[in-house]
Amino acid sequence: MIRVLIAEDMHMIRGALVALLRLEPDIEVVAELDRGDTIVETALRTKPNVAVLDIDLPGLDGLSAAEALHEQLPSCHTLVLTGLSQPGNLLRALKVHVRGFLLKDAPAPQLASAIRLVASGRRVLDPDLVAAAVETGSTPLTDREADVLRAAHSGLSTAEIGDRLNLSPATVRNYLSNAIGKLGAQNRLDAIRIAEDAGWL
Amino acid sequence: MIRVLIAEDMHMIRGALVALLRLEPDIEVVAELDRGDTIVETALRTKPNVAVLDIDLPGLDGLSAAEALHEQLPSCHTLVLTGLSQPGNLLRALKVHVRGFLLKDAPAPQLASAIRLVASGRRVLDPDLVAAAVETGSTPLTDREADVLRAAHSGLSTAEIGDRLNLSPATVRNYLSNAIGKLGAQNRLDAIRIAEDAGWL
DNA sequence: TCATTCTTGTGACAATTGTCATGGGAATCG
C-alpha cells in the first residue's frame, strides 16, 4: 500500500484529487493539507511514501517544503503537481530533489501511475517540459534584482519600492534597468511578464 | 438522474471532478470538454440539465458560452466553477443568467449539492462573494480604455499599443491616464493589477 | 432636439522611468 500526503490549497480540487486516488486499491491518502508550512510536521507524523505537492501554497511554497521534506524524511519522495508550466520551477524542483513533476493539464490517470513510479524510486518527468526548462535555463537575475522585480510586480512606484526594500530610488532604477536588460524586455512591465512566465519570480 | 456537462481545461482537474461526481448516485456526467467553443453544440446533442463551466477556457470563455447556452438551450442551467474570486466575473455571470457561482476553493461536497440545487431551479451564490461583487461594482472603464489596458497588459509600450489598436500614441496615453484615474492607480502597471483583480479585464 | 458619453485627436508640460559612467565595500573562489 502506497501512503500519500497531498497538499493543494483549493479545497474542491484537493477533494476531487483524493476522490480520484480513492479509486486506486494500492494507494491510500494519509494526509490532506491546504498550506505549505505544515507539510513537514504532518509528514513526520503520518510517514507517507509519496508527497504530492502543489507549488503555489500559502504559508510556504511547495518547492521549499519539498527541500525541507527531503532533509527531514528522505524516505518520502516528492511529486510536484502544478498548474502552470513555468520552466524555472522545474529546474528549481530538480535542485531540491523532487522526483516527479506533473502538470494539472496531464491526463487524469497519470496521477496514480506517477505516484506508483515515484514510490518505487523512479523519476517522472515530461521530456518536453525538461527540454523547455533546459532551453530557458535558470534565472539570470541576482537576488536583489528579483526582489525589486517582485516589488514592482504589485504596482509600486520606484520610490515606494525603495521604501519597502530600504534602497535609494536610484538604486531601484539601476536594478530594474539591469533586469530589463538581462531579460530582453522593453520596460519594467515587460520584464515582470517575462520573469513570471519563466518561473523566475 | 441529473445530466451534467462539465467544461474545464486542465485535464487532471476535470478528471478528478468527474471522479468526485461519479460517487453521487443521482448525477451522471454526460459530456466532458476542455474548451469553450464546443459547449453549445455538445449541449444541444447531449441535453444536460446542468452545465458546470470554468471561466477561463480556450476558444471561448465560460461566461460567453453560458450566455449562448441560455439562449439556445434554456432548459440547461449553468453553474460556474472558478478558481479566482474576481468580483466582476460574478456580476457578469449574473447578467448572462448563470444560476450558480462556486469557487474551486469551496469544500468538495458542495459541488454535488450545488448541482442539485441548480438542477432544481434554485440559485447558488455565496453571500460573501455577492457582497464583495456589489461593493466593487461593475467596471468603470469604457470599452476602449479596457482595450488599451489589455494591450498594455502584455508589456507593450505606448507606441506599440497605438500600432496594435490603430490609435495615435497620444490617444493611448489619454486612455491610460483616464483608466489610471478611474481605478485610483498610480501608473499603468498598478491599473492593470487593479482591473485584473476586480475581473474587469 | 438636446444633453451626455464615448471615441479620437493635438499640444504642452511635468513627472517618472530607463540608461550609463563611475565608485566603494563585502563576499566568494581559485
Next chain:
DNA sequence: CGATTCCCATGACAATTGTCACAAGAATGA
C-alpha cells in the same frame, strides 16, 4: 592574495509616461 561578482549608491541625461486643457464627430437616450 587577486579576480570576480554582488550589493549599494550618485549624478546626469534621454526617453517614456502621466496630466491637463481643449476640440470635434458619432452614438445614445431622454
